[in-house]
Amino acid sequence: MKQYLLRRVVLTLVxxxxxxxxxxxxxxxxxxxxxxxxxAKIEAAxxxxxxxxxxxxxxxxxxGGYDAKARMMQRFMExxxxxxxxxxxxxxxxxxxxxxxxxxxAKPNGLxxxxxxxxxxxxxxxxxxxxxxxDVTKFTYLGRVSAERRVLIAGLNSKVKDLESLLKPSGTVxxxxxxxxxxxxxxxxxxxxxxxxxxxxxxxxxxxxxxEMGVIRGETDISLSTQGGMELVRRKEVxxxxxxxPDTIEGLxxxxxxxxxxxxxxxxxxxxxxxxxxxxxxxxxGYIIGAPPQLPPERAxxxxxxxxxxxxxxxxIAFARKSVEYNIDPLTGKEISETMSRLIRVxxxxxxxxxxxxxxx
Amino acid sequence: xGEILTALFEGIRQIFVWPVPLAMVGGIVIGLxxxxxxxxxxxxxxxxxxxxxxxxxxxxxxxxxxxxxxxCCTSGGLTAVLFSIPGESSSAATLLDGFxxxxxxxxxxxxxxxxxxxxxxGVIGAxxxxxxxxxxxxxxxxxxxxxxxxxxxxxxxxVGALSGKKPFIGIACGGLGILLSLIGDDPITGTxxxxxxxxxxxxxxxxxxxxxxxxxxxxxxxxxIERTSISQEVDKKFKMRWxxxxxxxxxxxxHLGLTLRCSLIGMVIGAVPGxxxxxxxFISYGHAKQxxxxxxxxxxxxxxxxxxPEAADNAKEGGALIPxxxxxxxxxxxxxxxxxxxxxxxxxxxxEMLTKDLSLTFTIVWTxxxxxxxxxxxALTWVPFMARVTNLRAxxxxxxxxxxxxxxxxxRGYPEDxxxxxxxxxxxxxxxxxxxxxxxxxxxxxxxxxxEINLHLTLQIFGPGFLLKRxxxxxxxxxxxxxxxxxxxxxxxxxxxxxxxxxx
Numbered sequence: 001m002k003q004y005l006l007r008r009v010v011l012t013l014v015x016x017x018x019x020x021x022x023x024x025x026x027x028x029x030x031x032x033x034x035x036x037x038x039x040a041k042i043e044a045a046x047x048x049x050x051x052x053x054x055x056x057x058x059x060x061x062x063x064g065g066y067d068a069k070a071r072m073m074q075r076f077m078e079x080x081x082x083x084x085x086x087x088x089x090x091x092x093x094x095x096x097x098x099x100x101x102x103x104x105x106a107k108p109n110g111l112x113x114x115x116x117x118x119x120x121x122x123x124x125x126x127x128x129x130x131x132x133x134x135d136v137t138k139f140t141y142l143g144r145v146s147a148e149r150r151v152l153i154a155g156l157n158s159k160v161k162d163l164e165s166l167l168k169p170s171g172t173v174x175x176x177x178x179x180x181x182x183x184x185x186x187x188x189x190x191x192x193x194x195x196x197x198x199x200x201x202x203x204x205x206x207x208x209x210x211x212e213m214g215v216i217r218g219e220t221d222i223s224l225s226t227q228g229g230m231e232l233v234r235r236k237e238v239x240x241x242x243x244x245x246p247d248t249i250e251g252l253x254x255x256x257x258x259x260x261x262x263x264x265x266x267x268x269x270x271x272x273x274x275x276x277x278x279x280x281x282x283x284x285x286g287y288i289i290g291a292p293p294q295l296p297p298e299r300a301x302x303x304x305x306x307x308x309x310x311x312x313x314x315x316x317i318a319f320a321r322k323s324v325e326y327n328i329d330p331l332t333g334k335e336i337s338e339t340m341s342r343l344i345r346v347x348x349x350x351x352x353x354x355x356x357x358x359x360x361x
Numbered sequence: 362x363g364e365i366l367t368a369l370f371e372g373i374r375q376i377f378v379w380p381v382p383l384a385m386v387g388g389i390v391i392g393l394x395x396x397x398x399x400x401x402x403x404x405x406x407x408x409x410x411x412x413x414x415x416x417x418x419x420x421x422x423x424x425x426x427x428x429x430x431x432x433c434c435t436s437g438g439l440t441a442v443l444f445s446i447p448g449e450s451s452s453a454a455t456l457l458d459g460f461x462x463x464x465x466x467x468x469x470x471x472x473x474x475x476x477x478x479x480x481x482x483g484v485i486g487a488x489x490x491x492x493x494x495x496x497x498x499x500x501x502x503x504x505x506x507x508x509x510x511x512x513x514x515x516x517x518x519x520v521g522a523l524s525g526k527k528p529f530i531g532i533a534c535g536g537l538g539i540l541l542s543l544i545g546d547d548p549i550t551g552t553x554x555x556x557x558x559x560x561x562x563x564x565x566x567x568x569x570x571x572x573x574x575x576x577x578x579x580x581x582x583x584x585x586i587e588r589t590s591i592s593q594e595v596d597k598k599f600k601m602r603w604x605x606x607x608x609x610x611x612x613x614x615x616h617l618g619l620t621l622r623c624s625l626i627g628m629v630i631g632a633v634p635g636x637x638x639x640x641x642x643f644i645s646y647g648h649a650k651q652x653x654x655x656x657x658x659x660x661x662x663x664x665x666x667x668x669x670p671e672a673a674d675n676a677k678e679g680g681a682l683i684p685x686x687x688x689x690x691x692x693x694x695x696x697x698x699x700x701x702x703x704x705x706x707x708x709x710x711x712x713e714m715l716t717k718d719l720s721l722t723f724t725i726v727w728t729x730x731x732x733x734x735x736x737x738x739x740a741l742t743w744v745p746f747m748a749r750v751t752n753l754r755a756x757x758x759x760x761x762x763x764x765x766x767x768x769x770x771x772x773r774g775y776p777e778d779x780x781x782x783x784x785x786x787x788x789x790x791x792x793x794x795x796x797x798x799x800x801x802x803x804x805x806x807x808x809x810x811x812x813e814i815n816l817h818l819t820l821q822i823f824g825p826g827f828l829l830k831r832x833x834x835x836x837x838x839x840x841x842x843x844x845x846x847x848x849x850x851x852x853x854x855x856x857x858x859x860x861x862x863x864x865x
């Protein structure tokens with residue numbers, strides 16, 4: 001009799017403990033993808049959105065990559081949210097942090113969503129920036145549009161002709177940059193620091209395009225660029241030295257990819273490899289869609305469904321590829337939350353380096 | 362050569378395929394209206410229409426966007442002339458002489474000069490764009506930070522020309538403008554300066570609240586306090602000043618040399634990324650004053666002072682398209698938007714625009730040229746009606762224009778911008794009372810940041826001996842030194858003569 005009771009009690013305690021652990025300690029975002037809220041609540045949420053307008057915030061001015069992606073998504077999201085209007089709004093400032101701060105404290109009613117710089121957010125938080133008012137693990141994530149990809153370009157007349165001459169150059173390699181203190185800067189430099197070649201930074205180019213022009217003109221040797229640089233490589237105006245991408249960038253076949261097993265050829269130390277892996281995880285965040293924390297799960301579910309359907313719609317993918325050759329790599333909100341939580345727990349040496357890189361000089 | 366001609370004709374043919382002309386006219390009308398509203402500019406409107414443009418065919422989208430953009434600098438000068446309120450920041454130079462013309466009852470003539478000069482300048486800009494196609498890429502490659510630095514320095518030396526009779530106060534104001542440009546984040550290292558922990562100032566002072574405040578609101582305060590109307594003429598009977606309109610049109614063609622030179626200045630400056638319409642306008646104004654037969658009349662209603670900036674700021678658009686089309690480097694913020702649209706509708710800037718897609722490039726060129734002509738003609742028909750506004754009394758004028766100005770200022774969405782505009786309005790009013798020139802502040806402000814950026818880039822890339830490594834920069838530097846020496850010598854000579862003349 002006693003044994004029976006004892007087993008009962010232990011079982012209850014174990015199950016109770018398990019339930020307690022499972023129920024608490026997760027963010028709302030992580031939960032809502034594992035168990036969908038019940039059908040009635042979802043229908044109620046859909047009814048809430050009908051006839052209303054959702055503000056889709058872009059944290060940069062009009063005309064840039066973020067703006068373009070948001071506007072491309074806008075009409076598809078309206079298709080998947082019948083009766084709902086989606087309005088794109090530009091809120092530039094402080095390198096996208098202004099709008100991100102704003103989103104964090106916006107009313108969590110589902111009527112405000114934003115496209116965000118995953119790299120910028122995480123880098124600012126890890127780097128201990130004073131201007132941010134958010135915690136990246138607490139946002140409600142709805143999906144990733146695409147990972148960030150970069151290519152290291154070099155001028156046609158530069159001393160850098162390939163990976164070999166980059167790592168063992170005949171002189172100091174001049175790198176053109178826009179400016180320090182941003183996530184983009186930090187992630188680029190943590191990789192280049194890890195490669196440990198003699199490098200001099202030329203700061204002050206006011207846009208990626210001007211930075212790339214500097215490489216073409218021969219003012220600088222290299223630049224770690226995104227779309228613009230890839231385009232220049234395809235037009236053979238510059239050379240590609242290596243790429244940083246979860247897959248092979250179109251037009252860059254045969255160029256070493258440091259986010260793939262190509263990196264093993266470089267025989268880097270463990271610390272260096274850790275940094276490259278960290279950068280790879282960080283850049284994987286790329287362009288993400290988020291909503292304020294504490295969003296009711298059923299509304300987050302409806303929004304995430306629309307976002308995910310948009311990102312996987314063949315017509316949308318074809319449109320994105322044709323017009324600006326954007327890769328679309330969808331991820332679910334839950335996967336983004338998990339990546340964010342993992343990134344925040346970065347090792348102390350990498351964290352210190354990030355803190356230094358995120359500071360203005 | 363044959364392909365170029367074919368592309369030329371194909372380019373213009375595409376404009377006349379229906380419904381493209383409708384797009385162009387629609388864009389022009391919207392551009393004209395928006396250009397008049399102070400503070401609301403090309404960029405805000407372009408952004409507004411982006412969602413619609415994505416669904417358009419390339420020739421339609423180009424006609425609409427460029428039609429709109431080509432004329433937003435045209436109508437901005439009209440409010441500058443009639444109310445002393447710049448419709449675009451670049452119109453701040455136009456009001457220096459345009460507004461005194463209105464006060465003398467010559468508002469219609471001034472407006473007509475604004476429109477005609479804009480038209481001619483815009484066409485010349487488009488023409489120069491077309492002519493530069495073969496050498497476009499070589500030009501963009503040859504002009505780098507060292508050359509930009511010299512061009513900016515050249516701009517700063519024009520501060521004196523904008524200062525009327527008080528060159529030293531003018532230079533001090535220019536310096537004040539440069540100081541103001543330091544507020545906010547340092548363009549090289551990102552260090553935040555002079556923000557006193559106010560996050561709004563992190564991006565620095567904004568040009569629109571500054572110019573609208575200094576010029577527009579400063580003037581409004583004066584009208585409100587003095588309770589006058591703008592036109593001081595005695596005879597206020599209703600009269601349609603078509604005669605003045607015609608005078609204005611012919612004036613521009615009689616001074617074609619000046620118009621051409623200023624258009625060229627505008628074009629060159631437009632091709633330099635980052636330096637905007639404001640600089641082009643002010644430098645042209647300064648040039649017109651230096652080459653005029655009656656420089657002492659500048660600031661009091663010399664029509665040349667209206668012609669110069671207007672020709673330049675329209676020509677600038679043609680220039681800004683050069684790096685945009687040739688390399689995909691936007692020459693201005695508005696170009697960045699246009700570039701984004703180009704890419705989304707499938708136009709790829711770069712060598713293809715000058716070879717495979719040459720006809721599309723010519724469509725762009727023709728659109729800019731035609732839009733300028735059509736826009737100017739459309740607006741000219743309205744000039745006599747608009748000029749009547751100068752006879753409105755302050756009680757109606759002040760609230761109306763104040764609301765329009767603040768509407769434009771608030772287009773960024775930051776309420777602090779309005780505070781700034783009001784603050785500078787008070788400053789502008791006080792400066793006006795004390796007869797301190799306001800234009801140098803704007804010039805110094807715009808150029809300050811560009812000077813700092815290009816100085817640091819030049820030093821990092823070439824080191825202090827950069828003049829020895831960059832022949833074009835060296836030539837520009839010599840021109841600057843020569844210009845300053847010449848200016849100092851002629852002032853010295855005038856004073857010497859005055860002193861000796863008075864003595865004998």
